[in-house]
Amino acid sequence: MTVRTWSRGGPGADVLVRGARVVDPLAGLDQTLDVLVRKGRIAAVGNDLAAPARVRVVEGEGRLLLPGFVDLHTHLRTPGREDEEDLTTASAAAAAGGYVAMFGMANTDPVVDSAAVLEGLARRAGAEATVPTGFFASLSRDLAGRQLTEMYELAQAGVVGFSDDGKPVGSAQLLRRALQYAKVTDRFVAVHAQDDSLMGGGVMHEGAVSAKLGLGGIPAIAESADVARALEVARYEQGRLHLCHLSTALALEHLERARALDLPVSAEACPHHLTLTDEVVTSLDSNLKMNPPLRAESDRRAIVSALRSGLVDCVATDHAPHAQQEKEVPFEAAPFGTTGLETAFAVLYGELVLKKELSLAVLVTRMSQTPARLAGLPVPTLVSGEPADFCLADGAARWTVEAAALHSKSTNSAWLGQTLQGRVTLTVAAGRIVFDDRA
């Protein structure tokens, strides 16, 4: 029962990238090299490689050549809200962000809670997606938090895991059953940790800024209490748990303890929680409203340090497109969520790598190789014989996030109007050129 992704396919690329700085922690590479791709596979990695006939040569001098990124957490809005995103635009956004695979959450309309819905979606991905796209199935039917989905059949159909993301797991009992059953399906259960009783109708982090603005606060314990519950269940059942979008230092304390107990638990963090804090919410820009909310600087620093140490395994975008008319409302009335696929690398490169909070090698591991391994996909690596899954980025390029230039169908980016440093210029996914800024 393997995890599957679907995409449109097409001829394998023939490309020679010359003289780029290749950073591949798995292969132990951080040096200037040429990389030759023939028919979608890496044919050679070395110095002064000759360009065979009909191979496109890309000048890589001054650029970074990185294993392609894998996003374990996107909201593709398809089926149901194709006005916000579809598989073509999500692919374009992902490709422009250097992603070579992504996984959509199940909170669509209809919910991905049966093999029939999944198969319909997979067919569409096979026709529309350029970047290999896989899917989560929901844990509970219709996301109602009551009755398990047919997890075995869904696993056979290729889902990467199970999640009721968008909502917390309906009950500890449901989580327990799901983790028990995950032993049969060999898939992980991804949890959006949130104790609803502590949400209190909040719209931003509960702290100094919410005190000043008067906006309802979402306390850190809304996350950490539910993380603690999930970890207790996972500990008892020894089931494979994945914690989505961790945002608080308190939650990390629980995760640390789980790690010490050697539990089969993984965790992700989002670019916005790694780089922004509740301070920016004073602008009352509804694109800065997400759930979990932007937290305090001390939380942000804790999440960054957890990503550095590996306590948090990977970066995931929680890419959450919303229609313009739904975000162009007062902060309190706006839906939660920011897009993230196109900006993730630039945001993290500019804010963490260049500011020396994180090394480039660690960033690459957390954006590419670890999430691929967690998903059960072949791990992108720049080694001869492997499929070509990489991106080329210009670390010096500064660019301003403009609505008109975004590939996503929605423009609700937390960085709209901001200038970022670091830009993907070429993406090769599953051996095909899916993004090329010169094309």
Added chain:
Amino acid sequence: MAKRDLLSIDDLTRAEAELILETAESFLPVLQRDIKKVPTLRGRTIINMFYESSTRTLTSFELAAKRLSADTMNVRAAGSAVDKGESLKDTILTLSAYQPDIIVMRHPQIGACLLASRFTQASVINAGDGKFQHPSQCLLDLFTMRQALGRELDGKKVWIVGDILHSRVARSDIAGFQLLGMDVTVAGPPSLIPRDVESLGVSVEYSLDRLAEADVVYLLRMQMERMQEGANFIPSLREYSTLYGMTLERLRPGQKVMHPGPINRGVEISPEVADHPDTLILEQVEAGLAVRMAILYRTIAGYDERSADERGVA
């Protein structure tokens, strides 16, 4: 006469269990005769007290008593004093006033038979108490296996598949099969396998991938009440049968299939397997009669002092 309860399979030593099985064998010819009756328990009184409906077990015990010429009386919870709120203790005291030799009892609660035994001079035979024990089922299963595989069950592998958590049959069978030296594996969805069940000396499997190793596949009934919305023991019956249903593809030639009944065709057992010659479900029903005769006989007569001649079967 001393009481000789059979409340749990753990009440029996290996030698006692084997003696019951051998006695049951000696009753088999009786059941083939034109007049299927022996006078062994003439004048004895046996009360079948069923607080839970069970046509199968009740008729089997009743017929076993009749074949042994005992006087029998059936008391059901519905429509009786029990229904009017009489306590278990008072019902037992009342019935005991008739000086029965044996009370065969089925009750939905664990330990009810043990409790009943404290209030009566009659020997109590547990015909199923809640999710705990069903010793006569275990003995008839052993009998059936000895008939099909030979008397030597030592080292034979049996897989008990399905809802182990809620099954008194599984709990009796695990103990009884092990008593006769069998190697027991339990298989099913993790949610229906009791935590720490390994401590009973069984192996645990969550899939049927290695089922071919089993000499006997013992299927349990998937009870519909486990399917209540929100119980989440399994996502659906359909998925259950995909993962744990016994099908012809899963049946290794020569492997025997058993089931305590009643079966759900198409859920835990495919129709083809249910009707397959290697399936022993009807043999189990037949064995039930001889084994229950042996249990009743042992309860009243004991074995030590009587010969086969006195049993009326020579």
